[in-house]
Amino acid sequence: MNAVLSLVAVLALVGLAVLGVEAGGLYSLFGVIVPYIAIVLFLGGLIFRVLGWAKSPVPFRIPTTCGQQKSLPWIKSSKYDNPHTGFGVLVRMALEILFFRSLFRNTKTQIAEGDKVTYGPTKWLWMGAIAFHYSFLVIFIRHLRFFTEPIPFFVDLLQTVDGFMQVGVPVFYMTSLIFFGALGYLLLRRLAIPQVRYISLVNDYFPLFLLLGIATTGILLRHFVKTDVVGIKELTLGLLSFQPAITEGIHWLFYVHLFLVCTLLAYFPFSKLMHLIGVFMSPTRNLANNSRMVRHINPWNAPVKVHTYEEYEDDFRDKMVAAGLPVDKQPEPKPAQAEKE
Template sequence: MNALLSLVAVIVLILIAFIGIKVASLHFLFGVVIPYAAIATFLIGVIYRVVKWGRTPVPFRIPTTCGQQKSLPWIKQSKLDNPSSTSGVIGRMLLEVFLFRSLFSNTKFELKEGPKIAYGSTKWLWLGGLAFHWSFFVVLVRHVRLFTEPVPSFLHSIEVLDGFLQVGALGVLISGVVLLLAVTYLFLRRVFIPEVRYISLAADYFPLFLIMSVALSGILMRYFLRVDLVSIKELTMGLASFSVAVSLEKISVIFYIHLFLVSALFAYIPFSKIMHMGGVFLSPTRNLANNSRMERHINPWNYPVKVHTYEEYEDDFREIMKDAGIPVEKE
């Protein structure tokens, strides 16, 4: 049900763009106004969210320690999994952000007769997630060529690497294909793994369908439907320099659909779980060093509390304490 609703939502988005161009001829709206609005929403929204997180205090030093602490000099510390220094934390974060290290150690369990519980490594989610995020990143970087003239040389290198599979006359770029496959995998596991299906919200399916449709429309445009690349580049350069001067009608509808879906995705990000990309850097269980006995961590809102003092305690038990031979302050 959640999946279906999300799919319908994405189809509606596609139809809006299609009708907007084909029927209403709102080229300027879809080619210029909406992309700007989307980028503005994205930037302001993301900054707002991250600043809001950043301004929320971290009262306690609560890293999740996943290895041996630093203690006695002859005991080997796990410097990455239980870092006690900033460099260790940076290492831990880099591995987490770039390689999804926690997911790499994922396990699955099986309850057998006996009962006997067996644990095994499972790497599919890690692999799928990694493929998804990295291919998305490469696709995004490739699009920088639309906004630069001359195109920076590193982009050429990326494209050469990305296109090492030559299929027919077309240089097939692997990143796009991997993105589509990975996002499809992420969708299928959500549908077919019962626990994951049970926890999935419409807000989980919607971005998957949206990204799937972005990738599909991009692939269609690149390999199957002819688009006027020169005009597109003129438009994107115009957008980048705030001076759009191309005749927008020359560009075919598939481009506008692609652009509208991308706009929707960018505008949606600040309101959605996709914010995890910023949040992962601010997670106190991962980005803090485990040094709370070495250096005092300050809680900005620490306040005095009512306690039961020793004096009150002794008043309650003075006679008992004396009888038990325990020294007291007041005889």
């Protein structure tokens, strides 16, 4: 149900763009105004969200430790899975962000032979995630050829590597295929694994369908519906040099592609896609496990009601004295004893 809703939403967006451009001729809207709104929403929204997170302090140092702590000098500590230095944290974060270290640990739990709980390694989700994110990154960087003049060397380099197979003209990029495959996998597992389907919301399917739409229109534009790419670059350069002008003769499918990308940008800061930034800011990963070495400060560390030793001794003084335990304040001498003295 949630999947169908998401698909319908994406198709509606496609329809909107087609109608707007083909029937309505709203080129300036879809070619200029929407992109500007989208980028403002993306950057503004993202900064707003991050500052919102940052406004709340990290009161405690609560890293999840995944290895031996730093303790006695002769015990080898796990520098990166349980870092106690800033450098260790840096490596841990790099492993996490570049290689999805935690997901790489993933296991699959099963009850085998009726009574054995087993935990096998499973790398599918990790592979799917890595394939998806890296091909996305490559595709993103590749697109810089439409956004920069002159085109930086690394964009050309990346294109050459990505099109290394030299299949077809224009060459088919490997990442296009990987991106599609990974997206398909991520979507299928959401639909096929009962538990994952059970937790999946529109928020989970929508970005997948949106990206599938973006990828499909992109591949169509490159290989099947060849449009005037020079015109497209003139449009984008106009946009980013703040002298927007619509170029004539660009295929309507391009406006669909652009509109879906704009939707993604505008949707990004207000969705789970913010894990892009969240992964950097998660206090269970980005803090060193050195709270016994360095005092961590809690800015709202307010005083609380404490049962002080004095109150405690007042409660139990007689019993303590009777048991021969030392007390700070001797009990009031009883009148009878006072008389004796």
